[in-house]
Amino acid sequence: MASAILLGIGIAASAAVGKIGIDAFKKYRNINGSVKNFVKGGFEPKMSRTEAIQILSLNSRGLTRQKVKTAHRRLMLANHPDRGGSAYVASKVNEAKGLLDADRSIRGFSSWAIPPSRPVQKIPSVLEAVESMKQYSLNCPRQ
Incomplete structure (x- = not known):
């Protein structure tokens, strides 16, 4: 059994x-x-966002700065001209990263060219400053 x-x-x-x-x-x-791995046709005359995402082998859903940076690094290590790769492919990978870096719709946007926006601070008038100093002096214990 x-x-x-x-x-x-x-x-x-x-x-x-x-x-x-x-x-x-x-x-x-x-x-x-x-x-499934190849798209018919060549490169467009001016690179589009869709083409940049395809070049970096990314998915348009859940696209983040870190994913773009990681994909760019991976492809450049494999295709860098100094390591025997194609200069044309390396230029297309760099162009794709540049286009996606300029895209503000990607989460985690940060760029050297555009500083992050900061909240506007209200500058107090002279009367408001004097009043706040009076309040501070009244609330501070004297030594």
Whole structure:
């Protein structure tokens, strides 16, 4: 009885391993014929936001500054001309990062060119300053 149960578990495990192996092989060899990784056509004359996101291999949903920076670094390490990469590809990666850096709709926007906005502080008038000094002097204990 116990040997029949073990035999059944062994057959089920080998079937699961076989299925995982076949799926991995199909994915590796792309047997199903779909081309999901490539977009038809070349580059646009002026780079768009969509094209920049595609060049950096990002998703437009949940796009953050840190993701742009990480993707740019990863691609530049792989395609830098000093390391045998293509100068054209490196220029397109830099152009994509520059375009997305200038995009204010991305969360975590920060740029060297545009300082962050600060709340406007109200400057007190002379009368308000004198009044606040009087209040301060009344509330301070004398020594």
